Amino acid sequence: MIRRRRAIFGFLQFLAASPLLRADKKYSELSDPMLRLANVFDFAAFAKKKIDPLAWDYLDEGSDDEVALRDSRRAFDDLIIRPHFLDHDVSKIDTSISLFGKKLDQPTYMTVTGGKNCFVANGEEEAALGAGASNSMMITGGSITSSLAQGKGPKVWWQYTTATEFRTKNQMVNFAEKLADQGCSAISVTVDIYQVSHRERSIHNGFVRSWCQGDGIPRDGKGQLIYKPNDVLWTTGDVPAPRPFPTPTWDIARSQFTPCDHQRCDDFGRYSEGRQVRPVRRDCFQSRRPAARSHRRHH
Numbered sequence: 001m002i003r004r005r006r007a008i009f010g011f012l013q014f015l016a017a018s019p020l021l022r023a024d025k026k027y028s029e030l031s032d033p034m035l036r037l038a039n040v041f042d043f044a045a046f047a048k049k050k051i052d053p054l055a056w057d058y059l060d061e062g063s064d065d066e067v068a069l070r071d072s073r074r075a076f077d078d079l080i081i082r083p084h085f086l087d088h089d090v091s092k093i094d095t096s097i098s099l100f101g102k103k104l105d106q107p108t109y110m111t112v113t114g115g116k117n118c119f120v121a122n123g124e125e126e127a128a129l130g131a132g133a134s135n136s137m138m139i140t141g142g143s144i145t146s147s148l149a150q151g152k153g154p155k156v157w158w159q160y161t162t163a164t165e166f167r168t169k170n171q172m173v174n175f176a177e178k179l180a181d182q183g184c185s186a187i188s189v190t191v192d193i194y195q196v197s198h199r200e201r202s203i204h205n206g207f208v209r210s211w212c213q214g215d216g217i218p219r220d221g222k223g224q225l226i227y228k229p230n231d232v233l234w235t236t237g238d239v240p241a242p243r244p245f246p247t248p249t250w251d252i253a254r255s256q257f258t259p260c261d262h263q264r265c266d267d268f269g270r271y272s273e274g275r276q277v278r279p280v281r282r283d284c285f286q287s288r289r290p291a292a293r294s295h296r297r298h299h
């Protein structure tokens, strides 16, 4: 457990560009394999060895056939970070920004990830401790009261919600006030409630999502999965029970959408089912794909 904790902790420190990982070490000090991890993919390989294979798939997989995931990864190769150390003074680099009145050391945050208990026991609190120690911003689903009460949680954090608390004005106000009292600086509304993603690795694995909100992946002494009669397996990617449409999240999001956002929704099919389909706005799609690789060579 200690090693798992250290793995997660180290990963968070990496995200925060921690001095631990930035500092050069003498050969004699390099007994800790964590210090040889050079990039986020090294951390991924390290984590894969530590966590249950089913938890790994849940963490690592993309939706459907994962073509979009591979496409996104390839697109990163087309991004070039150009160092400007010959024409700027880089002896003091300030990556801080202000966001909703709070200062962040770097413009990154720990993203919305439900179900961290599959990776480490009490995962949300562990992540909160890591965010606190590395001074990273966190978007949490809640349940980090213990680290916050100890003063060890994130200094800047947002709450994510699928907006179930937004059905009445009173609910909304109570929810916001409670969060403000705890030091939360913003609410992040996620849109993942209407359709559960079709995760093929998890479907093949007979994965039960609620394991990740409980005690992690249950196995017997021989390593076999233990199912309970009421366990709901990840099967088709549909929600187990029909949900009303529009959801509160959808109502909120719709009011914020630009015409191009609406067009993308139509393009991806959800909004248009049984509803009016607008004429295609070609201008919304001109810059959707990164420039082809050959484009790089011209620079």
Ligand SMILES: Cc1cc2nc3c(=O)[nH]c(=O)nc-3n(C[C@H](O)[C@H](O)[C@H](O)COP(=O)(O)O)c2cc1C
Binding pocket: 058, 059, 060, 111, 112, 113, 114, 115, 190, 191, 192
């Ligand atoms: C294990 C895991 C759990 C996630 N849980 C949620 C969730 O509950 N709600 C949500 O909106 N997004 C969730 N996400 C999506 C992430 O917030 C994020 O959008 C996604 O990982 C892509 O981010 P990236 O481009 O930085 O990799 C989850 C992602 C992972 C890997």
